[in-house]
Amino acid sequence: MKIKFNWGTGIAIAIVLMVSGMLYLVSIATSQDYYLVEDDYYQKSINYQQKIDKIKNVNLLEEKVQLTQLGSNLQLSFPALFKHDLLEGTIQVYSPVSERNDLNIPLQLDSTLQQLVEVSRLPKGRYKIKLDWTADEKPFFQELEIMLE
Template identity: 35%
Template sequence: MKKISWGTGIVIAIIIFVVLVLVQTIYLMNQKVDLVEEDYYKKGIEYQKDIDVQKKTSELSEQVRFDFNGQYLIISFPENLSDNKISGEVLLYRPSDSGLDIKFPLQTDSLSQVIPVSDLKKGFWRVKLRWQYEGQDYYDESSFLVE
C-alpha cells in the first residue's frame, strides 16, 4: 500500500473543504426566507406609534381576553364598552409561513368574537388585534398552539 505524501494530503483536505463550502452555499441559497412583515422597514420606522397605542391599551381598566379551547378562539372585549362602537381587524399570524396568515374584519357580537380555528394548520399562531373605539386606536395580541 502506497502512502500519501503530506503535500497530497493538504491538497485533498483543501479540495474537500472547498466542496463542502460550495455545497453548503448552494443549499442555503435555495432556502425560502420569509420576512416577518411585507413592509418591514416602513413598519420599523412607525414602531413608536405602535408602542404608544400598546401603552394606551394597557391603561384600559379591563383588558381584552383571548380564550382558546382547541376549536375556537374567543376574543372578549371589556364589558364597559359599547359593542356597536368597536371596529378593527384581526390577523391570525403564522410566524413560520406568511402564506398561511389570515386577516378579517372585526365583527363583535355582544362584545365578543368567535373565530373557528380547527381548520388552521397545526403549530404556533399569533393573533394580532387592531381595534378602534370612539376614535382611539388600540392594539392587543396573544398566541396559541393548534395541535
C-alpha cells in the same frame, strides 16, 4: 498500480474535500427560504409611536380582551365597557414561523361583544393574535399569544 500516499497526495485530498464541502454549504445556503418577517418593516418602524400610543390606551382599560380556545375556534371576548361603542378593526393571527400561516380577519363582534375565529386549517404551533381596533375614534392595540394543539 498502487497510489503512493505522501504529503502531496494528502494535501490534494484535503483541498478537494474542502472545496466540495464549501460547494455543499453554498448549495444549502442558496436553497434556503429567506424572507423578511414583515415586508413593510421600514414603514412600520416609522409608525411605531402610534402603536405605542394604542398600547397605552389598552393599558388604561380596567378589563382587557380575553382569548380562549374552543376546539378548532378562538373566542375573543371584548370588555363590557365597549358595549355602546362602535368598534372597527382587524384581527391578525400571526405565525412567527411562516407568513403562509397568517390570517387577517375584520372585527365583527356579535351582540355579546364576542367573535369566533376558525383556526382549524392552521398547523399546530405558537401564534400571536394582534388586535387593532378603534372605539369611538380612540385607537387600541393588544397582542395575545396562544399555542394551537
